[in-house]
Amino acid sequence: MxxxxxxxxxxxxxxxxxxxxxxxxxxxxxxxxxxxxxxxxxxxxxxxxxxxxxxxxxxxxxxxxxxxxxxxxxxxxxxxxxxxxxxxxxxxxxxxxxxxxxxxxxxxxxxxxxxxxxxxxxxxxxxxxxxxxxxxxxxxxxxxxxxxxxxxxxxxxxxxxxxxxxxxxxxxxxxxxxxxxxxxxxxxxxxxxxxxxxxxxIRVRQRWQVTGLTEAPKDVFELNLRAVGAGPGRFSGLQFLPGQFAWVVAGRSPFSISANPFSIASSAERPENLRFIIRANAGYTTALRTLRQGAHVYLDGPHGTFTPDADASGPLILIGAGVGMTPLLSMIETLADRRSSRECVLILAARSEQDMIGADHVERLLERLPLTVHYHFSSRNDGRRLDQATIRGWLPRDLADAECFICGSANFMDICEDAMQQAGMDRRRVRTERFSMV
Ligand SMILES: Cc1cc2nc3c(=O)[nH]c(=O)nc-3n(C[C@H](O)[C@H](O)[C@H](O)COP(=O)(O)OP(=O)(O)OC[C@H]3O[C@@H](n4cnc5c(N)ncnc54)[C@H](O)[C@@H]3O)c2cc1C
CATH class of the missing domain: 1.20.120 (Four Helix Bundle (Hemerythrin (Met), subunit A))
Structure with a gap:
């Protein structure tokens, strides 16, 4: 909205x-x-x-x-x-x-x-x-x-x-x-x-270097970047809001026409160290997957309005599936780094435990935040996907000041949006991010 x-x-x-x-x-x-x-x-x-x-x-x-x-x-x-x-x-x-x-x-x-x-x-x-x-x-x-x-x-x-x-x-x-x-x-x-x-x-002087590339299940990989020459008084990285995304331009020059959008999956409190979690589908993402440590990357961003209200204090409900959990991960990591006491409910869906993306990052945050995590694995539910009733059962009681962020496939987001509406949540406080732009 x-x-x-x-x-x-x-x-x-x-x-x-x-x-x-x-x-x-x-x-x-x-x-x-x-x-x-x-x-x-x-x-x-x-x-x-x-x-x-x-x-x-x-x-x-x-x-x-x-x-x-x-x-x-x-x-x-x-x-x-x-x-x-x-x-x-x-x-x-x-x-x-x-x-x-x-x-x-x-x-x-x-x-x-x-x-x-x-x-x-x-x-x-x-x-x-x-x-x-x-x-x-x-x-x-x-x-x-x-x-x-x-x-x-x-x-x-x-x-x-x-x-x-x-x-x-x-x-x-x-x-x-x-x-x-x-x-x-x-x-x-x-x-x-x-x-x-x-x-x-403008971006020529804002270079990023690959500090690590880790493989995850289902053709997903984690790309870690560090701002080149980051330090006091110099290029200080990407000042972004949790949930935002950037176009990633890999290669020698920022003039390349090849640039795909990816959500930033790390804390906004560490703008000089960024993490992206990417599914290698085809051409460009497969090429990104072959980046070596030390390779240079340029970013065009931050962009996007899929960001929680920094002053809100009501519960934060985050629902994601697949790589759709990346902007949500940035949101909870940022809250943890800010020592926030905001109640967070994270609902993640995947086919099976092996397919769950970013679960290790989430588990590490459990001690640092009032965070409740609910996983839905369709393999454990006779192949049943996450449905409205299950979502409603996991929501906090008081939704009056809550904010909800949903990211996943179009079908998944429709189900989640319906569930939030059925639960009586104000539509203006339910936000979705679609990974298909054009
Ligand atoms: C806001 C946003 C955030 C995203 N975050 C993530 C993420 O965190 N992790 C993840 O795995 N995927 C994310 N995606 C999806 C990701 O951008 C595409 O899946 C990826 O670019 C596909 O690249 P490819 O090499 O597999 O295929 P390609 O053939 O390069 O592209 C496949 C499709 O991706 C879209 N696409 C490609 N390049 C662009 C571009 N420059 N601008 C707009 N759309 C483009 C087009 O619809 C295209 O048909 C995000 C998409 C958007 C819009």
Whole structure:
């Protein structure tokens, strides 16, 4: 659940103003002679273009944007706003075609002017962009290839679209109108430069070194990192909140496009020593698993809003399955390091004891925290998975000031959320973290 903070309200207003800015020229210098429908079509085209430009900004991994809304929500927003932009682009085209049959001839590539060719190219790029995103898994496009393709297509959509608007030259003759588009273009280019160049440059001096890599059951491994040169007055590690995550970039350079997100599984009180617990599924995670001691790694973070309220004193209920227990481990380790007296209930689910991830870390914390741990092994319950009734039976009596954090597969989280609702817990205090972002 997203809290409506003043920063978030300001960001939304900023977004709406920028998206609507190109319409100002049309409102000030409205050419009535063009007719309502043509003006409406142009307005839709401008809206689509400014939304596509803003798409470069709303996924920027800067705290100003990611903190109030959360990176996962920002990605969701990016997707839905992208569909809205596509809707305006389609409306722009369809209204035009409905106005007069003469516009149909613009599809004849042999005779059509450059401005129309640019619009066709932008539309084609948009169609490929949406199809490759929606059906990425069905089309079996590896994430990294899709990521590069997505950037290229997005740049083409915006670049061709802007060139089309400039050549058509409606509502772009006026100095103010030109200034608006030049500023917007510059803003979007700057955003792309920030993401691809400035952000990595900042990280060049923030290197991490692998201090250990330990194998765990079920293709899971633990990656321990130490900030290179950490010490007083120098790089002091990653100041994060328990439950947050970072993009891990392995290799010689922080410019690498290969970076996957992982929750930090260690205490926020030790920002110079980080632990990640990772399941090696495929390409990138398998490569991470081969990192040697001393290898260098870069981190982009911290990100995420899956973090407990530092001032809360009510019970903290944490429910996790598989690698979903990693952000929860960070939460309880941090509380232990802070000598917190907050009551914690940790519910962990796995197929069997052998499959349980991070249990050794949890056991070590039992003496340092008022922590109650409940394990559910489906192998010991006739294959039955953790259900609502079992969860409810393990909850503290008084849930009035409790906070609940759930992380695991989508199905698992649905069951846990239902259980918390049935137990009468306020929905706003139940938080979930999905490990699938795109
Ligand atoms: C907030 C968050 C926290 C996570 N924490 C953990 C954790 O603690 N431990 C763990 O094992 N897994 C975690 N994951 C899942 C983990 O990121 C993916 O399972 C992993 O990246 C898959 O990599 P791969 O090499 O196996 O496959 P890939 O083929 O590289 O990727 C498989 C899928 O992972 C996702 N993915 C890959 N790279 C990115 C990226 N740069 N940005 C967004 N999504 C991407 C995509 O959905 C992709 O289809 C987390 C995911 C998120 C979103």
């Amino acid at each position: 997203i809290l409506l903070t003043p920063t978030l309200v300001l960001l939304c207003m900023f977004y709406v103003v920028i998206a609507l800015l190109p319409l100002i020229g049309g409102i000030v210098n409205l050419a009535h002679g063009r007719g309502f429908l043509l003006n409406l079509s142009i307005a839709c085209g401008f809206l689509a273009l400014s939304i596509f430009g803003l798409q470069f900004i709303n996924i920027l991994r800067v705290r100003l944007f990611s903190r109030p809304i959360g990176m996962l929500e920002a990605f969701k927003f990016h997707r839905y706003v992208g569909y809205a932009g596509a809707g305006f682009a389609v409306a722009h085209l369809f209204i035009l075609l409905a106005i007069d049959r003469k516009y149909w001839s613009l599809f004849d590539l042999a005779t059509t002017p450059t401005r129309a060719k640019l619009a066709i190219a932008a539309t084609a790029a948009l169609v490929v962009l949406i199809a490759s995103t929606v059906w990425r898994q069905q089309l079996r496009i590896p994430y990294r290839r899709w990521h590069i393709l997505h950037w290229m297509l997005a740049t083409m959509v915006f670049g061709f679209g802007l060139a089309h608007a400039i050549l058509v030259n409606y509502y772009l003759q006026d100095k103010l109108e030109q200034l608006v588009w030049m500023s917007l273009g510059a803003l979007f280019v700057l955003a792309a430069i920030w993401m691809r160049f400035v952000n990595p440059i």
